[in-house]
Amino acid sequence: MKPLRDLRPEAAPGPLPLAVRGLSVAYGERLVVDGVDAVFAAGKMTAIVGPNGAGKSSLLKAALGIVPRVAGQALFFGQPLAAVRDRVAYVPQRAGVDWDFPARVIDVVAMGLYGQLGLFGRMRCQHMTQAMDCLGRVGLTDFARRQIGALSGGQQQRVFLARALAQRADLIVLDEPFAGVDAATEKALVGVLHGLRDTGCAVVAVHHDLATVPVWFDAVLLINRRCIAEGPVATAFSEANIARAYAAIPANHA
Amino acid sequence: MLDALLLQSGYNATLVTLGAMMLGVAAGVTGTFLYLRKRALMSDAMAHATLPGVGLAFLLMVAMGGDGRSLPGLLAGAGISALVGLGCVQFLTTRTRLPEDAAIGAVLSVFYGVGIVILTVIQALSIGRQAGLEAFLLGATAGMLWSDAMLIAAGGAISAGLVLLFRRPLLMVAFDPDYASVRGLLPGRADLMLMALVLAVTLTGLKVVGLILIVALLVIPAVAARMWSDRAGVVAAIAGGIGGAAGYGGAAMSASAPDLPTGPLIVLLAAAGFVVSILFGRARGVIPQALARARMRTRLAGPA
Numbered sequence: 001m002k003p004l005r006d007l008r009p010e011a012a013p014g015p016l017p018l019a020v021r022g023l024s025v026a027y028g029e030r031l032v033v034d035g036v037d038a039v040f041a042a043g044k045m046t047a048i049v050g051p052n053g054a055g056k057s058s059l060l061k062a063a064l065g066i067v068p069r070v071a072g073q074a075l076f077f078g079q080p081l082a083a084v085r086d087r088v089a090y091v092p093q094r095a096g097v098d099w100d101f102p103a104r105v106i107d108v109v110a111m112g113l114y115g116q117l118g119l120f121g122r123m124r125c126q127h128m129t130q131a132m133d134c135l136g137r138v139g140l141t142d143f144a145r146r147q148i149g150a151l152s153g154g155q156q157q158r159v160f161l162a163r164a165l166a167q168r169a170d171l172i173v174l175d176e177p178f179a180g181v182d183a184a185t186e187k188a189l190v191g192v193l194h195g196l197r198d199t200g201c202a203v204v205a206v207h208h209d210l211a212t213v214p215v216w217f218d219a220v221l222l223i224n225r226r227c228i229a230e231g232p233v234a235t236a237f238s239e240a241n242i243a244r245a246y247a248a249i250p251a252n253h254a
Numbered sequence: 255m256l257d258a259l260l261l262q263s264g265y266n267a268t269l270v271t272l273g274a275m276m277l278g279v280a281a282g283v284t285g286t287f288l289y290l291r292k293r294a295l296m297s298d299a300m301a302h303a304t305l306p307g308v309g310l311a312f313l314l315m316v317a318m319g320g321d322g323r324s325l326p327g328l329l330a331g332a333g334i335s336a337l338v339g340l341g342c343v344q345f346l347t348t349r350t351r352l353p354e355d356a357a358i359g360a361v362l363s364v365f366y367g368v369g370i371v372i373l374t375v376i377q378a379l380s381i382g383r384q385a386g387l388e389a390f391l392l393g394a395t396a397g398m399l400w401s402d403a404m405l406i407a408a409g410g411a412i413s414a415g416l417v418l419l420f421r422r423p424l425l426m427v428a429f430d431p432d433y434a435s436v437r438g439l440l441p442g443r444a445d446l447m448l449m450a451l452v453l454a455v456t457l458t459g460l461k462v463v464g465l466i467l468i469v470a471l472l473v474i475p476a477v478a479a480r481m482w483s484d485r486a487g488v489v490a491a492i493a494g495g496i497g498g499a500a501g502y503g504g505a506a507m508s509a510s511a512p513d514l515p516t517g518p519l520i521v522l523l524a525a526a527g528f529v530v531s532i533l534f535g536r537a538r539g540v541i542p543q544a545l546a547r548a549r550m551r552t553r554l555a556g557p558a
Contacts, residue, residue, distance in 0.1 A: 066432050082438065090436040097430045101290065102486045111426055114437055119422060147484040147537075163433075 015078030017042050017171040017202035018063065023072035025055065025062045032058045035072065036227045040219075042170070045193060045203040047217040047233075049210065051246050054224045056206040057093070057175050064090055064173065076171065086115040089169035091160045093176050099149045099156060106144040108159050109135055112166030134165040139188055154185030161189060165196075172196060174205040178212075190216050213237055267509040269403040270395045271502055274462050274520065276410035277455070278471060278501025282493035283414050284455050285472035286479065287421075287448055290428040290486065294476075296343065297452045298469040299358040303339025304332035304456065305369025305465060308390050309376060323386055325402045329457045332390075336453055339365050393464035393517030395505050402461060409458035413451050414494065424448060425486050462505065464517035471497060471524060478528040481535025496531075500524035 018040040025033040033055035040046050048056045061067045063074035065081055076084050089112070109131040110123065117123065135141055138158040143151065148159065157177060164172055172193075178186050193203050197218075207213060213220055213233060220237045222228040222245040229241040288294050311331025316322040339361050346357035373387055386394075417424070426434040427444040435441055452472065459468045479492035504520030533541050 061432070064436050066435050081436075085436070085438045088436065090433055092430060092432045096432060098292075101429045102480060102484045102489050103425075103429060104485060107485065108429070111429075111433070114422070114426065114439075117422070120419065 014042070015075075016040065018074065018076055018173075018204065020059070020063050020074045021072055023059060023062055023074060024070045025058045025067060026070045027058075031070075032225060033062060033223075034226045036223060038221050038227060038230055040171070040202050040204045040221075042202045043197060043200045044218045045197045045205070045216065046219040046221060047205055047207040047213050048221045048223065049207055049213060049237075049245070050223040050228070054245070056223060059223065060173055060175060060204070060206060064088070086167065087169050087171060089164035089167045089172045091164050091172065091174040091177055093179065094153060094156050094160065095179075099151075101148065103148050104144070105140065105146050105148055105151070105159050106131055106135065108148055109162045109166055112163040115167060131162075131166055134162040135159075137165055137192060138162045154181035157181050157185065157189065161192060165192070170200065171202045171204070174203070176206050176208065178205075178207065178209065210242065266398070266400055266403070267506075269400060269407070270398050270462075271505040271509065273403040273406035273410070274395065274505030274516070275498045275502035276407045276414075277459050277462055278410075278475070278497035278499070278520070278524075279494040280410035280414040280417075280497075281455050281459060281468070281471040281501075282475035282479070282495070282497025283417050283490050284448075284451050285476040285497070286486070286490040286493045287417060287424045287428065288452055288472060289476040289480075290425070291445070291448060292428075293354070293445075293448075294473045295355065295358050295469070296340070296449065297456060297472045299343055299362045299365075300336045300340055300449070300453055301456050301460075301465040301468045302362040302369075303342075303365040304336045304460060305366055305390070306372055307331035307333065307335025307369075308387060308460075309369055309372030310335070312376060312387060313372075325399070325405060325461060328390075329405075329460065332460060333453060333457050335365070336456065340449060340453070389464070390460055391464050391466055392515040393459075393462050393467065393520070395462055395508050395516045396512040398461065406458050406462060409454060413454045413458065416454075417451055417490075420444075420447060421487070421490070462501070462516055463520055464515070467517040467521050470521040471500070474521070474524040474528050475500070478524070478531035478535075481531040481538040484537050496524060496527045500527065 016039050020036060020038050023033060023036045024031065032053070036059055048059065050056050058067060062069040074081070076088055081088060110127065112134070113127050113131065117127065132141065132144060135144055138161050140155060140158055140162065143155065148156065151159065161177070177189055181189070193205075197203050207217070214237060217233055219231060220233050221230045222236065222241050224245045228245040229236040285294070288297060308328050308331055311328050312322045314331070315324060315327050320327070342361045343354065343357045346352045346360070347354050376387065423434070423439045423444050424447070426437070426439055427441045431441040434444070455472065456468050459471060463471050475493040475496040476489070478496055479489045482492050483489050500520050500523040503523045504516055507519050508514055508516040531539065533539055536542055
């Protein structure tokens with residue numbers, strides 16, 4: 001098995017893992033994301049922060065092509081997503097899937113190997129080892145053969161993270177990874193994410209807890225349908241910017 | 255009856271029985287993926303939407319001077335009209351935001367109504383040798399041609415094979431469509447593939463089970479199998495087994511009692527498997543779960 005990230009030039013300033021330009025999303029006649037420009041750097045953990053309905057998840061989903069965008073573009077490592085799918089891992093909201101589905105924990109993690117296996121490739125011993133290894137990194141080795149519905153919310157979130165790890169991506173995009181999980185899980189998840197960041201991976205997470213932004217994250221994107229502020233936490237995450245992001249949305253756009 | 259079950263009631267009957275078994279396997283396996291994608295009722299809409307096509311294909315073949323009862327011709331008509339029905343459901347759900355269950359209800363009943371009108375007209379016209387089209391409603395294997403049985407067996411085998419081939423994308427889309435789409439497995443395309451396979455099973459089963467009951471053969475083995483396992487692959491395999499057994503048994507019984515329509519017999523056998531599974535299924539069955547609860551109670555009540 002080849003080492004995890006032997007090919008990544010640490011210092012070389014390659015193309016940005018993710019850059020969105022003028023991205024807009026509308027549901028029916030309602031504009032939920034309005035011309036957002038943002039960049040997400042390698043080796044940084046970036047929080048996307050804003051009030052409910054600010055378009056945080058929609059921004060990511062539109063960038064990833066899950067929901068259609070009405071304007072703008074998203075480039076991953078300087079290319080459209082289709083060209084670099086294996087380098088981009090997505091961790092969706094836990095609430096979005098059917099946990100009653102007949103699958104074991106290890107089966108879900110193994111879905112992350114899809115890029116290696118392709119449509120028809122056979123699951124071999126080495127793939128199983130790889131999946132178990134990822135499960136170990138989130139501390140769930142003993143749960144491999146459990147039915148996914150039998151897990152707690154925090155454990156389910158860790159399974160999703162393990163599936164993303166299996167992909168060995170260098171951009172990982174998480175939608176509310178800490179929603180409804182306990183403090184211990186939160187810490188375990190952050191530990192793994194910091195480990196990824198330290199190897200040069202770009203981590204982008206929709207986040208709702210303002211108090212932990214300065215503790216865990218390096219950079220922040222404050223949005224309220226439009227981009228309010230973007231940059232390192234030290235400068236962009238100021239009282240004034242937070243107040244602007246959480247202020248009432250101008251009525252002419254509603 | 256015993257003769258039929260042991261495949262000793264003639265070459266043709268044997269072939270028909272094996273064809274029905276193959277159909278049951280395909281329906282069980284395909285139905286599992288349909289049920290996991292939570293679109294089981296789409297198959298009912300498609301099945302009912304085949305009826306106008308059956309009638310129109312018959313009229314067309316008679317008008318062209320043919321027999322009108324050629325199974326491939328009738329199935330081609332049925333397939334086209336089922337696709338139109340599928341298109342109608344898609345149009346209603348995407349363009350009008352009507353919920354899928356309501357759209358299915360509307361399309362299913364309208365197409366079935368149109369189909370019945372066409373069949374009635376055909377009977378009134380008394381053209382060709384129309385007797386036999388009713389068999390598409392409830393299924394009849396009696397007097398089936400050798401070539402028809404081969405068509406059914408081949409259709410079942412091909413559908414089941416394709417589902418097995420594409421099991422991975424179908425499962426990923428069913429479990430987590432957003433994740434699958436980021437990986438490049440577009441849910442729309444996977445659904446199209448699934449619907450095409452369901453259509454293939456529906457057409458294959460039209461003559462054996464009938465369009466009213468084919469939905470049962472797609473749904474019942476799948477939900478019965480779910481009672482036995484928490485792994486999608488195992489569920490699909492067990493569903494194929496239950497469907498195959500029901501198809502085999504139903505066709506064999508119908509061969510020994512030709513007055514009984516084949517469809518209801520097959521469905522009743524599948525339903526028997528369903529009842530057994532609900533009671534005894536290892537993963538979800540009522541009795542194993544009650545036993546587990548009882549064990550837990552004894553453990554908690556015992557000495558600490």
